[in-house]
Amino acid sequence: MKNILLIISLCFIAFSCETSKKEEIVKNEALVMYVPSEMALLMNEMYVFNEKTKEKIIKNEDLGEFSANFLNIHSAILTNPTDRNGEFEGFSQAFLLNQQAVFSEKITDKKEQFNVMINSCVACHKTTCVGPIPKIKKLLIP
Ligand code: HEC
Incomplete structure (x- = not known):
């Protein structure tokens, strides 16, 4: 029984941060138990939104x-609530400013600003959640 619990909790950890290959994991029975956190849902929304924004640029x-x-990045419940510390708030603020700047009329080089914004996603992920970094980097506009 202990082992089963261990496996389930390992899957949970793997799911929230260590992997981005959702399609594969959905087939795994153990993951029927997985409920994404508010923050994970928000992150996926941010990802899809920026995939579309990239296309438009x-x-x-x-x-x-x-x-x-x-803006809910400041309040969304995390899988691991202890991630939300001063550093995390700093990265959140930097990301939001960069994301807003993509839409600012004053910014004419949209591609450059978009890439700066994506790098601010990556900067936070290096400190909290390394799994999705390769996936996030695919958003960069070459
Ligand atoms: C302030 C830090 C921070 C910023 C900025 C940030 N992330 Fe995240 N991201 C996280 C954390 C922490 C998690 C884990 C969330 C959880 O499991 O509760 C996460 C999870 C994710 C996930 C996995 C979600 C899942 O299904 O488990 C993806 C994809 C993701 N982020 C993409 C992005 C993208 C794209 C951006 C920028 C547009 C971004 N992140 C900006 C901290 C950040």
């Missing part, structure tokens, strides 16, 4: 607006 289309929902 590449195609030179209108970018629309900053998603105010991202």
Whole structure:
């Protein structure tokens, strides 16, 4: 029984941060137990939003607006609540400023600002959640 619990909790840890290959994991029975945290859901929303924003920048289309929902990064419940410390708040603030700047009329080089913003996702991830970094880096515009 102990072993089963250990395996389940290892899966849980693996799921929240150490892997980005969701499709594979969904097939794993143990993961029926996985419930993503508010923060994990928000992160996935940020990812999808920026995938679309990247496409728009590449195609030179209108970018629309900053998603105010991202401000929830300051309050969303984390899988590991102890991650939220002073450093984390600093990274959150830097990310939000960079994300907002992508939509600012004053910023003309959208591609450069977009990449700065993605690097601010990566900077925080280096300190808290290294698993998704390769996936996040794919958002960078070459
Ligand atoms: C302030 C720190 C911070 C910033 C900035 C940040 N992340 Fe995260 N990210 C985290 C943490 C912590 C988790 C783990 C969340 C959890 O499990 O509760 C996470 C999880 C994720 C996940 C995995 C979600 C899952 O299903 O488990 C993805 C993908 C992700 N982030 C992408 C991004 C992208 C894209 C950006 C920028 C647009 C970004 N992150 C910015 C800290 C950050």
